[in-house]
Amino acid sequence: MLSRFSNEVLSHGADAVLPQNLNDYWIETLQTLCDDFLDRNFAIDQCTETLEMGDPVLVSCVHEVLHAKQKAVPDISAEEMAEKVTIYALSITMETIRRESGIKMPTPTLQNLLSIDRIVQFGKINPDFGQFLKRACITPESKTPAGEGWLQRLKNKILSRITES
Numbered sequence: 001m002l003s004r005f006s007n008e009v010l011s012h013g014a015d016a017v018l019p020q021n022l023n024d025y026w027i028e029t030l031q032t033l034c035d036d037f038l039d040r041n042f043a044i045d046q047c048t049e050t051l052e053m054g055d056p057v058l059v060s061c062v063h064e065v066l067h068a069k070q071k072a073v074p075d076i077s078a079e080e081m082a083e084k085v086t087i088y089a090l091s092i093t094m095e096t097i098r099r100e101s102g103i104k105m106p107t108p109t110l111q112n113l114l115s116i117d118r119i120v121q122f123g124k125i126n127p128d129f130g131q132f133l134k135r136a137c138i139t140p141e142s143k144t145p146a147g148e149g150w151l152q153r154l155k156n157k158i159l160s161r162i163t164e165s
Helices: 002-008 024-041 056-070 078-101 116-125 127-135 150-164
Strands: none
Touching (some): 078 127, 116 127
């Protein structure tokens, strides 16, 4: 699948991995990969965390975006990559919701695709997605265990954005 994705999407540059630019086949395929990734990393209602990098297709999308933004091969840790893949997976989910429901929302750019602020804002305007964020233990009402892992840092970043608003 990675070879086909590379030929059909990645070969067209970083803009091609923006969720709104993916055709129906690839958005559905990536949504399945994102669902699997999120299910393995977010134990709903249990506030646990694991370290999973994600499917190579998702990692390649994030890598492509980072490469376009930095104009060089990105040098990031496994934890940072897992965090970025999580944000990308949530971005794909947001696009799927937008397409299926017709909810009006700004589409991401390469500059803000991996932004936590986009995720938080969408959770505020879409109650179902906001509820998912809460159940995944990334909102102020959630009780999260203390920890120093990548998922906890991501939760803390999202939490700080929510409380700033």
